[in-house]
Structure formats: C-alpha cells, structure tokens
Amino acid sequence: MKSFRGGTHIPDNKQQTANIPIEIMPVVPDYYVSLAQHIGKPAEPIVEVGQLVKEGELIAKASGFVSANIHSPVCGTIVDIGPYKNATGATTTCIHIKPTGEGTLGYYEPLNDPTAEQIVARIAEAGIVGMGGAGFPTAVKLQPKDKVDTLVINGVECEPYLNCDNRLMLEKPVELLKGIRLIAKALGVSRIYVGIEANKPQAIQTLLAQDGTAPKATEGSTDIVVVPLKTKYPQGAEKTLIYATTKRKVPAGGLPSAVGVVVCNVATAYAVYQAVTLGKPLYERVMTVSGNGIKKPQNLLVRMGTPLKDIVTFCAGLDNCDKLLMGGPMMGKTLVDLSYNLTKTDSGFLALHEDEYVSVLPTACIHCGRCVDVCPMHLEPLYIDFYIQVNDTATAVKYGALDCFECGTCAFVCPARRPLVQSVRLTKQRHREGK
Amino acid sequence: MKYKFSSSPHLRGNDTTKRIMLDVCLALLPACIAGCLLFGWKALILLAICVATSFASEIIYKLCSKVSLKKALAEFDFTSIVTGLLVGMNLYADSPWYVAVLTCVFAIVVVKMLFGGTGKNVVNPAIAGRIFAFISFGAALGGTFNSNMGFDDVYHVQGPTSVGATVHHVTATPLQYLFGATSELSNWDLLFGTGVNGTIGEVCKLALIIGGLYLVLRNVINWRWPVIYTASMVVLTVCLNKFNFDLAIPSILSGGFVLGAIFMATDYVTTPATKAGNYVYFVFLGLLTALLRHLTQSESVSFAILLGNLIVPLIDSFVINKPFGKVTAKEGK
Numbered sequence: 001m002k003s004f005r006g007g008t009h010i011p012d013n014k015q016q017t018a019n020i021p022i023e024i025m026p027v028v029p030d031y032y033v034s035l036a037q038h039i040g041k042p043a044e045p046i047v048e049v050g051q052l053v054k055e056g057e058l059i060a061k062a063s064g065f066v067s068a069n070i071h072s073p074v075c076g077t078i079v080d081i082g083p084y085k086n087a088t089g090a091t092t093t094c095i096h097i098k099p100t101g102e103g104t105l106g107y108y109e110p111l112n113d114p115t116a117e118q119i120v121a122r123i124a125e126a127g128i129v130g131m132g133g134a135g136f137p138t139a140v141k142l143q144p145k146d147k148v149d150t151l152v153i154n155g156v157e158c159e160p161y162l163n164c165d166n167r168l169m170l171e172k173p174v175e176l177l178k179g180i181r182l183i184a185k186a187l188g189v190s191r192i193y194v195g196i197e198a199n200k201p202q203a204i205q206t207l208l209a210q211d212g213t214a215p216k217a218t219e220g221s222t223d224i225v226v227v228p229l230k231t232k233y234p235q236g237a238e239k240t241l242i243y244a245t246t247k248r249k250v251p252a253g254g255l256p257s258a259v260g261v262v263v264c265n266v267a268t269a270y271a272v273y274q275a276v277t278l279g280k281p282l283y284e285r286v287m288t289v290s291g292n293g294i295k296k297p298q299n300l301l302v303r304m305g306t307p308l309k310d311i312v313t314f315c316a317g318l319d320n321c322d323k324l325l326m327g328g329p330m331m332g333k334t335l336v337d338l339s340y341n342l343t344k345t346d347s348g349f350l351a352l353h354e355d356e357y358v359s360v361l362p363t364a365c366i367h368c369g370r371c372v373d374v375c376p377m378h379l380e381p382l383y384i385d386f387y388i389q390v391n392d393t394a395t396a397v398k399y400g401a402l403d404c405f406e407c408g409t410c411a412f413v414c415p416a417r418r419p420l421v422q423s424v425r426l427t428k429q430r431h432r433e434g435k
Numbered sequence: 436m437k438y439k440f441s442s443s444p445h446l447r448g449n450d451t452t453k454r455i456m457l458d459v460c461l462a463l464l465p466a467c468i469a470g471c472l473l474f475g476w477k478a479l480i481l482l483a484i485c486v487a488t489s490f491a492s493e494i495i496y497k498l499c500s501k502v503s504l505k506k507a508l509a510e511f512d513f514t515s516i517v518t519g520l521l522v523g524m525n526l527y528a529d530s531p532w533y534v535a536v537l538t539c540v541f542a543i544v545v546v547k548m549l550f551g552g553t554g555k556n557v558v559n560p561a562i563a564g565r566i567f568a569f570i571s572f573g574a575a576l577g578g579t580f581n582s583n584m585g586f587d588d589v590y591h592v593q594g595p596t597s598v599g600a601t602v603h604h605v606t607a608t609p610l611q612y613l614f615g616a617t618s619e620l621s622n623w624d625l626l627f628g629t630g631v632n633g634t635i636g637e638v639c640k641l642a643l644i645i646g647g648l649y650l651v652l653r654n655v656i657n658w659r660w661p662v663i664y665t666a667s668m669v670v671l672t673v674c675l676n677k678f679n680f681d682l683a684i685p686s687i688l689s690g691g692f693v694l695g696a697i698f699m700a701t702d703y704v705t706t707p708a709t710k711a712g713n714y715v716y717f718v719f720l721g722l723l724t725a726l727l728r729h730l731t732q733s734e735s736v737s738f739a740i741l742l743g744n745l746i747v748p749l750i751d752s753f754v755i756n757k758p759f760g761k762v763t764a765k766e767g768k
C-alpha cells in the first residue's frame with residue numbers, strides 16, 4: 001500500500017463517531033461570524049448594524065488577493081460588528097447576527113456547464129477556502145503560477161477522532177465527485193487522485209462504487225483514481241500525501257504546484273460543488289464533535305459563527321472534561337473555555353477526559369533517535385530541541401526547523417516527552433526575529 | 436471550570452524512558468539467571484551488590500547536588516539498574532566485592548552523573564566500568580596484565596603467543612580459536628556457555644540472544660544494528676585470518692561480543708541519532724573489533740565500543756539527514 005517514509009501509527013479513536021450520520025445543527029439565537037476565517041487579510045464588512053441580511057448573502061468582502069468573502073449563515077439582523085476575544089487567546093472582528101426566522105436565500109445563480117474561468121470566479125465569490133485546516137483561499141490555489149498536471153484530493157483524515165471528511169465521502173459521494181471534476185476542470189488537469197487512509201474502507205468502497213458511473217459519463221475525459229493509503233500519521237499532510245499518491249517530492253519551502261500538483265480537501269471539493277451547481281456560498285461545514293468528555297459525540301453540519309457553547313449544548317453537554325480542543329488532538333489548539341465561534345477551517349471539536357491524553361513532564365533526552373525515524377520531513381527534532389534550549393538558533397535551523405510543519409509525530413513517540421514541537425515553534429519565531 | 440492549556444500534540448505514545456529501561460532490565464534477566472546457574476551463589480551476590488551500589492550512588496549523588504530525596508526517587512528511571520546489571524555481568528564471578536562496588540561507583544558517578552546524568556554521558560557507563568575494573572584491578576581479577584600482549588581485557592589467551600601468561604582461569608577460553616590454538620569446546624558449548632570461562636553475563640549467548648529478541652519485539656532496539664555489527668566483524672575477522680571461514684561462528688560466540696553487540700553498543704545515548712549514522716557507526720564498530728582483536732590477540736569488544744562511543748558526536752555532526760524535498764546543489768542545476 002502506498003505511503004511515505006517516516007510517520008507512526010497513532011490510535012485513531014474514530015469509533016466514537018465513525019458510524020454516526022451527519023446531523024444538521026438547528027439555528028441558534030446568535031451568530032458571531034469572524035472576518036478572519038482564512039489565511040491572509042481579514043475580509044472587510046459591507047453591511048451595517050441594523051441591516052437585514054438573507055441566508056447566504058455577502059456580508060464581508062475579500063480585501064486583497066489572498067483573502068476570502070464571508071456570507072451570512074442565516075436570515076437575520078446585524079446586531080454588532082466589533083472585536084471578540086476567543087478562547088484560543090486571539091481577538092478577531094466578528095459580525096454578530098440575530099436570526100429572524102425563515103426567509104429567502106441570498107444564493108448566487110447556479111452555473112450550468114461552466115468554463116474554467118467561471119468556476120474559479122464562482123469559487124472566489126463563494127468564499128471557499130481550504131477546509132482541511134489551512135484556510136488558504138481556494139480560488140488563489142486554482143490559479144497557480146506553475147504548470148499543473150495533477151489534482152490530489154485529500155480524503156485521508158489522519159487526525160485521530162475526526163470523521164467529518166469520512167462521513168462526507170460516505171453520505172455525499174456523487175456531489176463530492178462532481179465537485180472534484182469541477183476543480184479539475186478549473187485547473188485543466190485530467191489526472192486526479194483521491195487519497196484515503198485504509199482505516200476508512202467504507203469510504204473507499206463508496207467512492208469506488210460511484211466512480212465511473214454518473215458523473216464520469218457526462219463530463220468526458222477526466223478520470224478519478226481512488227488511492228487507498230497506509231494508515232499512518234501524518235498521511236494527510238500535503239507533502240506526504242503528494243508523495244504517497246504521485247511519488248513527487250515538493251521542494252522544501254515550495255508549494256505543491258512546483259511539482260505540478262494541487263491538493264484540495266474533500267470538504268473543499270464538496271463546497272465547490274455546492275457553490276457552482278447550487279450557487280450556495282460557503283457558510284456551513286461538517287465538523288466532528290467527539291471525545292470522552294462530551295455526552296453525545298456526533299458529526300454535525302454547522303453554520304459558521306455558531307458559538308461553541310451552543311454546539312456543546314446540542315451534543316448534550318460536557319461530562320468530566322479536562323481539555324478542550326479545536327481541531328484534532330495532534331495539531332489542534334487548546335481552548336481555555338467555550339468562548340469560540342465556528343470558522344470555515346474547524347473540522348472538529350474535542351472534549352477530552354484526563355485519561356485520553358498524557359499530561360507531560362519532560363525528562364532528559366536519551367538520544368534514542370525515534371523522533372528522527374518518524375519525522376515525515378526527515379529532520380532531526382532532538383537536535384533542534386537541544387540547540388534552541390541553549391539559544392543557538394542558527395544550528396537549530398541547520399537541523400531543519402524551518403521545514404517542519406508541526407505534525408507532532410516526533411513528540412508523540414518521544415519517550416522522554418520532550419517538547420519537540422514547541423522547540424520548533426520557538427526556533428521559527430527566533431529565526432523570524434533574526435536572533 | 437478550568438481547562439488545561441497546552442501546546443500540540445495533545446496525544447503522546449505510551450513509551451517512556453522508564454518503561455524502555457525496565458524492558459532492558461527484563462531483557463538482561465535471562466543472561467543473569469544463566470550466569471547464576473553456571474557460576475553459583477557468588478554470581479548472584481555480585482550482581483546484587485552491583486545493582487544496589489549503582490542505585491545508591493545515583494541517589495546519593497543527587498542528594499549531594501541538593502536534589503530532594505522525593506525528587507531523586509521520582510526521577511528514578513531504571514538506568515542505574517541497567518548499568519548495575521551490566522557492570523555485574525561484566526565481572527568474573529569470583530571478583531572481590533570491593534571491585535564490584537568501586538566499579539559501579541565509577542560507572543555511575545564519574546561516567547554518568549558528572550557528565551550530566553541520564554542521556555548526557557559520552558561513553559557507555561558499563562563499558563567504561565568494565566575497562567576501569569580490568570585496568571585497575573587486574574591482579575585482583577587474576578593478574579591479567581600480560582607482558583607479551585600488553586593489557587588483556589578479559590581472557591588469558593593460552594595460544595602460542597601467550598605461553599607463560601599467569602594462568603588464573605584454567606578452563607580453555609574460546610577466544611583461543613581465533614588465535615590459533617585448538618580447543619575442545621564446540622560451538623554448542625559456546626552458545627550455551629557450558630564449560631566456558633568468562634564473566635557472569637557474557638558466557639550464555641543463548642540467554643543474551645533471547646534477551647535481544649525481546650528488545651527487538653518490544654521495539655526497544657532495531658535488529659539491524661547488532662546484525663550489522665556482527666556481520667562487519669565476521670567479515671573482517673575471516674579476511675584477516677586468511678579466509679578461514681571456520682572462525683566465523685566462534686568469533687561471534689566468543690568473549691563479550693554478544694553481550695556488547697546486543698546490550699552495550701546499542702545504548703541509545705552513545706549511538707548516532709540517524710539511521711545513516713548508525714550504519715556508519717556499527718560497521719565501524721565491527722571493523723574496529725575485528726582489527727583490535729587481531730592486533731592485540733585479546734578480547735577487545737569493550738575497547739572497540741568505547742572508541743566507537745567517542746566518535747558518535749562526530750558522526751552526528753557529519754551525517755545529517757537531508758530534509759524531505761531539499762534539493763542538493765547538483766540536483767538544482
């Protein structure tokens with residue numbers, strides 16, 4: 001089975017929500033829609049306090065090339081536009097919307113048989129960003145400077161606990177494949193790989209069964225290859241996924257387009273389908289709510305700006321929970337409380353019990369080299385850690401700190417529980433500051 | 436309600452330093468038991484002295500450095516037990532008790548703690564201890580300083596070059612094979628340690644190999660490294676002895692080689708961090724062992740490992756992994 005060199009097997013804990021169908025989260029009393037749901041400049045609000053907005057209406061415009069539009073998640077009234085502090089410690093400008101019940105939809109015109117330019121323009125209009133976590137505006141990604149010949153769709157979902165991509169592949173395969181073909185058309189590529197980790201055999205079977213039936217016949221030459229990948233963390237990282245599916249190595253510090261590849265998440269592809277075929281902008285997404293600290297783990301279709309406390313209430317509340325995480329347990333961020341509003345990149349919320357994670361007290365490095373063996377970027381985390389602890393940033397950089405994408409595999413396997421990822425972050429920061 | 440705040444990753448594996456070192460202790464047990472069966476109570480007493488002294492020296496050292504007893508005990512990670520067992524296994528069963536005590540104190544305090552404790556030692560404490568014992572207490576251990584050959588680490592070599600050496604251990608020693616003498620010991624004797632003279636832990640190769648397999652199964656050591664060490668040692672030994680392939684098996688099963696290859700050379704702290712570095716290191720060790728054995732006509736595994744340990748920092752600063760996707764100057768053109 002295809003894979004990459006390095007990585008390790010991590011207990012995936014997906015069983016809690018793997019077989020729970022996506023449930024639609026009902027409308028809540030308040031929405032706080034962040035203007036910074038993507039990488040790049042925050043969007044600029046184009047609505048005023050007191051204004052009535054339709055569900056799906058544009059409420060904030062992309063400000064610059066790397067930015068994205070924001071749409072209203074509900075029919076409602078703008079109550080406030082201002083800074084809100086959230087539980088990750090960041091303060092973002094949010095548009096506070098109070099729903100006013102059912103109303104007309106402010107969707108775009110559905111496109112029939114669109115051209116490549118039309119697809120890209122629609123993706124930009126609909127505010128679609130990479131929904132795997134990075135939040136890079138998809139329209140920008142689909143206009144690469146280099147020549148691209150391959151599209152890789154990321155259905156790996158290697159983060160433990162999360163099932164949102166898995167459920168999407170199981171429940172919306174036809175729409176998903178249509179979305180994938182639209183992206184391929186926008187890029188003008190005919191080679192498409194869908195990488196899925198082998199621990200999701202149902203998703204692989206579903207896509208294989210769908211593939212070659214309806215969408216293929218109508219759209220002609222594009223051919224989708226579903227690639228089962230070895231269950232190994234971090235299989236779903238961009239560079240490891242490209243290597244596993246195409247055997248191409250993205251240069252250090254470079255973008256996938258440098259080797260002729262564009263990678264999109266399955267959730268992004270589904271959003272593209274909705275935007276192009278239905279005219280529906282991106283204002284809701286599937287997320288997994290899981291962990292032993294939540295009473296009713298499930299997969300939810302949630303609107304952007306939904307306060308976390310309402311999501312928790314809908315999942316029957318917290319139960320003996322010690323740690324709150326936005327995202328997966330390997331790369332997610334801890335939250336100090338429930339004051340957080342959902343954004344386009346949030347694939348999961350986890351409430352963990354004390355026995356689900358290891359509270360960590362580091363001991364001395366014993367030089368076992370396990371971090372070196374598992375690093376998917378083939379770095380030497382132990383030396384990055386060692387040199388940054390003695391303030392030698394230059395040597396820490398020499399051992400590859402800048403090429404690290406902080407997947408955390410090294411820290412997972414470290415028997416001395418060294419804070420390896422933190423050391424990498426410190427090195428990057430010191431390097432930026434020129435120290 | 437207060438929630439824990441921390442940096443990712445939030446999941447960690449189950450392995451800890453303590454668990455790994457406990458595994459090493461368990462892996463050493465078969466050889467210790469075999470040593471006790473072969474040499475009797477005195478072997479068991481010696482091993483116990485070594486373990487107790489090592490444990491105590493580490494704790495006392497920490498107390499002297501103003502670490503509280505509670506913290507010193509909390510920091511206990513079985514590394515001192517591993518060192519104690521290994522030192523004991525590297526002594527002859529009839530070594531005086533004070534040799535055992537002094538060797539352990541030397542290994543723990545001088546070789547390990549003075550350099551910064553667990554993970555910071557430059558050379559393997561047990562290897563340094565073994566050499567310390569045989570240099571310092573040669574007479575007490577049987578007068579092993581030999582004018583013909585210089586220092587003889589473990590064995591009296593009774594081959595042609597060493598006639599007249601002070602003979603304390605009268606049993607035929609397996610290393611003689613390598614140096615041209617004939618011996619009544621079969622390879623099976625060497626494997627089981629029956630009738631073989633040697634230190635407590637090194638004679639029963641079968642027990643050592645069983646321990647090694649346990650470590651491989653528990654993912655503590657990589658099977659490649661002992662195998663590469665052995666292979667390169669055997670190749671050079673056979674070459675140096677005019678392609679006498681009969682020496683292959685005895686060269687592995689003689690002396691402290693199996694103990695060294697499985698348990699001492701693979702010590703994490705004193706091996707390179709990268710796979711490539713480890714290939715270099717273990718091939719180097721194998722060649723050095725064969726060469727030293729050939730030149731000194733005596734058991735040289737511990738010296739080879741000691742010298743190998745010293746070049747590990749050098750290997751680590753020259754053999755650095757190429758990051759994924761990093762283009763070398765040549766490929767960039």
